[in-house]
Amino acid sequence: MSSSSRDSFSTLTPPPLDWKFSQVFGETTPGEDLQDVDVVSSIGFEKSGDYLAVGDRGGRVVIFQAKHGKHTPNSFLNRNELERLDCAFTTHPEYQYKTEFQSHEPEFDYLKSMEIEEKINRVKWCSTSNGSLFILSTNDKTIKLWKVREKKVKKVRDMEHHSVVCSENDLLGEGSFMSELDKPPTTNGYNLDWAEKIAKDTLSSQEVQTKITHTEEATRANCRKVYAHAHDFNINSISNNSDGETFISSDDLRINLWNLEISDQCFNIIDMKPSNMEDLTEVITVAEFHPIHCNLLAYSSSRGFTRLVDMRQSAICDHSARILQDAECRGSKSFFTELIASISDMKFTYDGQHILTRDYMNLKLWDMRMDSSPVAVFKIHEHLRPKLSDLYNDDSIFDKFECCISGDGLHFATGSYRSCVFS
Numbered sequence: 001m002s003s004s005s006r007d008s009f010s011t012l013t014p015p016p017l018d019w020k021f022s023q024v025f026g027e028t029t030p031g032e033d034l035q036d037v038d039v040v041s042s043i044g045f046e047k048s049g050d051y052l053a054v055g056d057r058g059g060r061v062v063i064f065q066a067k068h069g070k071h072t073p074n075s076f077l078n079r080n081e082l083e084r085l086d087c088a089f090t091t092h093p094e095y096q097y098k099t100e101f102q103s104h105e106p107e108f109d110y111l112k113s114m115e116i117e118e119k120i121n122r123v124k125w126c127s128t129s130n131g132s133l134f135i136l137s138t139n140d141k142t143i144k145l146w147k148v149r150e151k152k153v154k155k156v157r158d159m160e161h162h163s164v165v166c167s168e169n170d171l172l173g174e175g176s177f178m179s180e181l182d183k184p185p186t187t188n189g190y191n192l193d194w195a196e197k198i199a200k201d202t203l204s205s206q207e208v209q210t211k212i213t214h215t216e217e218a219t220r221a222n223c224r225k226v227y228a229h230a231h232d233f234n235i236n237s238i239s240n241n242s243d244g245e246t247f248i249s250s251d252d253l254r255i256n257l258w259n260l261e262i263s264d265q266c267f268n269i270i271d272m273k274p275s276n277m278e279d280l281t282e283v284i285t286v287a288e289f290h291p292i293h294c295n296l297l298a299y300s301s302s303r304g305f306t307r308l309v310d311m312r313q314s315a316i317c318d319h320s321a322r323i324l325q326d327a328e329c330r331g332s333k334s335f336f337t338e339l340i341a342s343i344s345d346m347k348f349t350y351d352g353q354h355i356l357t358r359d360y361m362n363l364k365l366w367d368m369r370m371d372s373s374p375v376a377v378f379k380i381h382e383h384l385r386p387k388l389s390d391l392y393n394d395d396s397i398f399d400k401f402e403c404c405i406s407g408d409g410l411h412f413a414t415g416s417y418r419s420c421v422f423s
Contacts, residue, residue: 055120
């Protein structure tokens with residue numbers, strides 16, 4: 001490689017990332033108290049990577065847009081293609097504020113005497129063929145579909161004020177009701193006093209002339225659909241289908257299939273509620289559609305199982321599923337075995353060939369064609385195994401950690417304690 005080639009390559013290589021932990025967006029001053037409503041509760045990238053949606057505990061959704069520099073090569077490529085090039089950006093991509101809106105408000109369920117908080121549990125971008133931006137957001141009970149659109153707004157440079165004096169004759173026309181003032185005053189003198197007051201206090205108003213300099217585009221979000229009253233338990237996940245027409249929502253015991261255009265009807269495709277709740281052995285923790293095949297979906301449970309479902313086989317899909325279960329989990333069990341086996345998050349790779357799952361101890365990569373054991377296991381909290389009893393006593397063993405996959409499918413990331421990220 002020539003020296004000029006090495007120099008050009010070095011200019012394309014981005015500097016190392018400077019990771020910073022933050023639970024809120026925006027600048028915070030030292031010593032400033034962190035408000036609970038400002039804490040980020042959900043985050044989601046749009047498929048191309050150009051937009052980022054952030055939900056917080058206050059029920060708000062904030063949208064950011066990628067800031068592409070003028071000297072960024074290959075800026076016409078989408079996020080997946082840029083990641084494959086590995087040197088697409090001269091600097092790391094930055095996101096700038098675009099808009100925000102109040103997605104959910106606190107509610108009260110009078111039938112169950114229960115307060116429904118406004119916290120955003122999940123945000124998901126919808127795929128559209130015309131480039132419009134649609135996003136699904138949900139709290140514990142209600143899912144909403146929002147359309148984010150650009151709107152032209154006229155900008156005013158200055159305002160000129162001109163005084164306009166209105167005389168009594170301008171206000172008192174010949175045919176008007178107030179021309180009755182020309183009549184003799186009544187015994188109490190009311191009409192005479194009124195006429196004298198108008199004549200004495202001449203009215204004036206301000207005529208305002210504005211000068212429009214230019215128009216700018218402002219972003220607004222409009223709620224298009226509300227999908228409610230379909231879950232008895234708290235919604236833990238939503239997932240869009242690759243067909244662009246349907247999505248699923250899941251709670252602890254049920255998974256419902258929705259059409260984006262129909263908000264008052266859904267189909268229950270998985271029901272794990274036993275006839276006697278005392279026989280309940282597991283709950284659903286997360287559900288996800290296959291990124292390519294619209295008939296396939298996967299859902300994970302608190303027992304460490306991941307089930308693959310083909311919706312073409314039956315209307316109720318919970319009895320016709322392939323189960324991914326680690327063979328190591330079938331051995332000797334202890335009191336903590338099922339607690340740490342509970343799957344808190346699951347993601348398909350973008351090619352749909354592999355599934356990434358996260359439980360309390362490990363991050364596991366599964367091949368969809370192998371259901372006996374994962375192809376790779378990344379031990380995240382193995383150092384905490386001797387302390388499981390202490391973690392149980394302070395409820396830390398029930399903490400949930402999420403995972404994510406890069407656009408090229410080659411890198412994974414998940415969280416841990418002390419603001420650590422493993423990738």
